[in-house]
Amino acid sequence: MAVIVESLEQAEAAGPLHLALGMFDGVHLGHQAVIESAVHSARRTGGQAGVLTFDPHPSTLFRPSNPTRLLQTRGVKEHLLRERGVELIIFQRFTAEFAGVESAQFPLMLRSHLPTLRSLHIGENFRFGRGRQGNVSALIEACQPLNIGVFSVERIKHNGEPISSTRIRESLAEGSLEEVNELLGYTYFSLGPVIPGRQLGRTLGFPTLNVRWSPESRPRLGVYAVRVRRDTPNSMWENAVANFGLRPTVENAVVEPLLEIHALCDTKLSTGDQLIIEWMQFLRPEQKFESLDALKEQIAQDKAVAIKLLA
Numbered sequence: 001m002a003v004i005v006e007s008l009e010q011a012e013a014a015g016p017l018h019l020a021l022g023m024f025d026g027v028h029l030g031h032q033a034v035i036e037s038a039v040h041s042a043r044r045t046g047g048q049a050g051v052l053t054f055d056p057h058p059s060t061l062f063r064p065s066n067p068t069r070l071l072q073t074r075g076v077k078e079h080l081l082r083e084r085g086v087e088l089i090i091f092q093r094f095t096a097e098f099a100g101v102e103s104a105q106f107p108l109m110l111r112s113h114l115p116t117l118r119s120l121h122i123g124e125n126f127r128f129g130r131g132r133q134g135n136v137s138a139l140i141e142a143c144q145p146l147n148i149g150v151f152s153v154e155r156i157k158h159n160g161e162p163i164s165s166t167r168i169r170e171s172l173a174e175g176s177l178e179e180v181n182e183l184l185g186y187t188y189f190s191l192g193p194v195i196p197g198r199q200l201g202r203t204l205g206f207p208t209l210n211v212r213w214s215p216e217s218r219p220r221l222g223v224y225a226v227r228v229r230r231d232t233p234n235s236m237w238e239n240a241v242a243n244f245g246l247r248p249t250v251e252n253a254v255v256e257p258l259l260e261i262h263a264l265c266d267t268k269l270s271t272g273d274q275l276i277i278e279w280m281q282f283l284r285p286e287q288k289f290e291s292l293d294a295l296k297e298q299i300a301q302d303k304a305v306a307i308k309l310l311a
């Protein structure tokens with residue numbers, strides 16, 4: 001079990017602490033390399049692996065009217081960090097005071113709250129301190145007199161370009177799920193409960209599970225091949241086709257997209273179930289059809305494509 005605290009003031013490490021620094025939205029392959037570095041140091045020395053991250057995102061301080069839209073909720077980030085062996089997560093509030101700490105003072109400030117701090121783990125693009133002035137060499141310099149080690153991880157790239165949360169948000173908005181999944185190093189997923197629908201899908205011949213899920217950073221609206229299961233241990237994956245959209249054929253003024261899942265085989269999943277949905281591939285953009293028959297015909301084709309893809 002990881003210990004989760006809301007600020008550096010509340011953090012207490014059990015033994016020598018090895019801390020990874022950054023936002024870690026998505027916990028992508030680059031982030032995983034930084035976290036692994038902290039976890040290895042902790043295992044080697046019998047200490048604890050921690051993450052200092054931020055909630056909300058620092059952009060809420062600098063661009064309050066247009067903050068960064070996150071890939072994941074805090075709960076999902078917690079889960080992914082825990083899964084990788086992190087034992088202490090500090091969700092620091094990114095206040096003006098925190099943002100104003102001079103880069104030369106930053107390690108000292110960390111040490112004052114975390115007396116057992118032994119090492120810091122970052123990517124080589126990491127910036128810190130007032131005005132983001134500090135870089136890796138400044139961090140090494142400021143840490144040396146305090147006997148805090150600095151491990152910097154080379155920027156992990158994919159097809160020659162650095163992996164970043166920003167790049168994943170862009171690929172997601174384009175519906176490039178294969179790329180999203182490659183950059184994340186795991187399959188992009190949604191979590192949410194099944195809520196009642198209008199039961200129109202049943203009369204169309206394609207019953208759907210409507211999932212309550214409103215991510216800040218949205219995938220492109222459209223139809224996807226997915227797999228789904230109850231979010232409980234040992235539940236089995238079922239192949240499905242999903243529509244994430246506004247349903248212009250049957251709705252007029254909807255603004256919030258809905259995630260609807262049609263299982264490819266008979267399913268026992270139903271209203272009230274908590275689901276996990278893994279997004280495999282984009283099939284087509286959502287369309288407004290002239291008639292329900294035209295929509296029905298298209299969904300039958302989507303289903304056939306998904307069956308082939310997921311076989």
Ligand SMILES: Cc1cc2nc3c(=O)[nH]c(=O)nc-3n(C[C@H](O)[C@H](O)[C@H](O)COP(=O)(O)O)c2cc1C
Pocket residue numbers: 197198199200201202204206208210223241242243246247248249250260261262285286287288289295299302303
């Ligand atoms: C695979 C799939 C593809 C869909 N594609 C579209 C689409 O392109 N345009 C659209 O208006 N609705 C689309 N829908 C949504 C249907 O309109 C919706 O499932 C149906 O109206 C049932 O609504 P209900 O859940 O409220 O009963 C799609 C649904 C599924 C399952």
Ligand SMILES: Nc1ncnc2c1ncn2[C@@H]1O[C@H](COP(=O)(O)OP(=O)(O)OP(=O)(O)O)[C@@H](O)[C@H]1O
Pocket residue numbers: 021022023024025029030031033034121122123124125126127153154155156157162163164165166167
């Ligand atoms: N591709 C990468 N390879 C190695 N380390 C990385 C990579 N991307 C980020 N890091 C490191 O992971 C930590 C968290 O990164 P952070 O979330 O701040 O950046 P990011 O993924 O580039 O996000 P954004 O695109 O929103 O700036 C930082 O220490 C950062 O240096």
